[in-house]
Amino acid sequence: MGFNEIPVLNGGFAPIDHELTLDLTDIEGEIPKDLTGMYVRNGPNRRFEAPGRYHWFDGDGMLHAVRFANGKAQYQNRWVMTDSLQEELSAGTALWQGIKDPPRKDRPDMPIKNTSNTDVKYYAGHLVSMWYLGGSVYQCRPDDLSTVGRLPVDPRLVDLPISAHSRVDERTGEFLFFAYGKEAPYMHYGVMDRLGQLKTFMPVQLPGPRLPHDMAITPNYTILHDLPLFYDMDAFAAGRHKLKFHHTLPSRFGVVPRHGTPDQIRWFEANPTYMYHVSNAWEEDGQGGTEIVMTGTPFRLPTDMRGKVDVERFPKMLANLEHDFMFYEWRFNLRTGQTKERVIDDIINQEFPVINSWMQGYKTRYSWNVLMGRSNRAEDPRFCGIARYDLQQDSCTTYHAGVHKWFSEAPFAPKDNWQAEDDGYLVGFMWDDLSQSSWVTIFDAHDVAQGPVCRIRLPQRVPNGFHATWVSGERLARGY
Numbered sequence: 385m386g387f388n389e390i391p392v393l394n395g396g397f398a399p400i401d402h403e404l405t406l407d408l409t410d411i412e413g414e415i416p417k418d419l420t421g422m423y424v425r426n427g428p429n430r431r432f433e434a435p436g437r438y439h440w441f442d443g444d445g446m447l448h449a450v451r452f453a454n455g456k457a458q459y460q461n462r463w464v465m466t467d468s469l470q471e472e473l474s475a476g477t478a479l480w481q482g483i484k485d486p487p488r489k490d491r492p493d494m495p496i497k498n499t500s501n502t503d504v505k506y507y508a509g510h511l512v513s514m515w516y517l518g519g520s521v522y523q524c525r526p527d528d529l530s531t532v533g534r535l536p537v538d539p540r541l542v543d544l545p546i547s548a549h550s551r552v553d554e555r556t557g558e559f560l561f562f563a564y565g566k567e568a569p570y571m572h573y574g575v576m577d578r579l580g581q582l583k584t585f586m587p588v589q590l591p592g593p594r595l596p597h598d599m600a601i602t603p604n605y606t607i608l609h610d611l612p613l614f615y616d617m618d619a620f621a622a623g624r625h626k627l628k629f630h631h632t633l634p635s636r637f638g639v640v641p642r643h644g645t646p647d648q649i650r651w652f653e654a655n656p657t658y659m660y661h662v663s664n665a666w667e668e669d670g671q672g673g674t675e676i677v678m679t680g681t682p683f684r685l686p687t688d689m690r691g692k693v694d695v696e697r698f699p700k701m702l703a704n705l706e707h708d709f710m711f712y713e714w715r716f717n718l719r720t721g722q723t724k725e726r727v728i729d730d731i732i733n734q735e736f737p738v739i740n741s742w743m744q745g746y747k748t749r750y751s752w753n754v755l756m757g758r759s760n761r762a763e764d765p766r767f768c769g770i771a772r773y774d775l776q777q778d779s780c781t782t783y784h785a786g787v788h789k790w791f792s793e794a795p796f797a798p799k800d801n802w803q804a805e806d807d808g809y810l811v812g813f814m815w816d817d818l819s820q821s822s823w824v825t826i827f828d829a830h831d832v833a834q835g836p837v838c839r840i841r842l843p844q845r846v847p848n849g850f851h852a853t854w855v856s857g858e859r860l861a862r863g864y
């Protein structure tokens with residue numbers, strides 16, 4: 385397949401080759417004056433064309449930021465200068481192929497390139513970028529997006545593949561991480577304090593290699609994922625990485641005190657599924673004892689003509705980026721050890737949930753999720769709008785604007801001096817393939833259905849990407 389035939393290297397996905405810093409002036413509506421801070425989004429942006437097949441997840445990480453203050457906005461983008469990208473820049477050519485091609489045998493330290501392209505958070509005074517397959521975390525300066533280098537870590541963590549969706553507790557400044565791998569114990573969990581000191585670190589023994597994508601935290605507990613979509617173990621033994629949905633195995637969620645010990649991990653079983661993203665988790669005092677509640681957006685499992693889960697098709701859906709998700713809740717009862725689970729909404733196809741991040745770990749009423757296009761076009765994932773879910777009312781309002789607008793994960797940006805949980809905005813990028821232009825969109829988080837209250841045209845296209853974060857001016861000043 386030639387370069388021009390690969391959907392995720394074309395249109396709104398095509399990589400760009402300029403790093404810019406520009407004040408934004410092409411504004412429709414008004415930038416809210418009570419919006420102070422920076423929106424940062426990570427995503428793939430291939431620097432060198434590599435031979436072989438390309439997957440959307442392969443490109444080198446690039447941060448795109450929009451800084452807001454006093455009703456004005458500035459845009460900036462920069463590559464994350466990973467070790468691998470620097471090696472390629474020195475060589476002047478690609479040195480790794482993508483995840484669809486064989487890993488490098490001559491590089492046991494990095495058989496697959498750590499592109500650091502997946503996730504970005506604010507920790508210990510820096511932006512930290514992370515990769516979904518796990519590797520070194522990279523530190524970038526919030527003021528100019530330049531890469532400082534690998535996040536300095538305790539010697540015990542030097543070779544630990546820290547995963548994207550490790551979490552920052554912005555109330556304590558702690559970095560809570562998980563790392564998974566192909567060798568026993570298959571997972572580790574730990575906590576660094578806001579100065580970078582490793583306070584808690586433990587092995588998490590799993591039955592075999594797994595592919596968890598996210599974790600969840602409450603003030604007192606961390607929830608780790610062991611889901612039954614992982615390697616076909618016969619193929620794995622032969623050195624191949626074929627995914628299989630092990631539909632006879634339960635999903636398992638490990639609940640462990642934040643600063644606990646391995647013997648305190650309690651595993652809760654639930655219906656077999658696979659999920660990428662958690663919306664939130666919190667502790668509730670139920671009549672039957674403390675419950676840990678977790679919400680998220682697991683796949684809606686494909687079924688065959690008889691309504692049975694199509695176990696063959698499911699792994700192919702993931703590989704082809706065919707997206708069909710629902711909104712879901714799990715309750716883990718610490719007294720009984722039982723799990724209760726329910727579908728919150730299986731009508732609207734929604735993913736990339738965000739909350740008011742100050743409320744992470746505490747009961748939240750709202751989750752703002754991205755509407756996913758239910759397209760049969762493989763490898764052409766379209767984020768077609770925004771949903772505002774109200775868990776108290778069990779209701780949802782949505783916004784989409786036709787097939788030509790491609791939205792993105794839109795983190796919640798609290799207003800200056802916010803009071804209520806939803807007192808703020810949703811800030812994201814939007815690609816309009818009719819006008820071939822990229823925009824920053826600002827939604828009123830109370831009312832997404834009216835569409836963006838402000839749109840800002842960007843001077844260059846921002847390739848469609850992955851995770852974003854909002855760092856308020858207050859957090860930037862505080863340093864964690």
Ligand SMILES: [Fe+2]
Nearest residue numbers: 597660661851
């Ligand atoms: Fe993710």
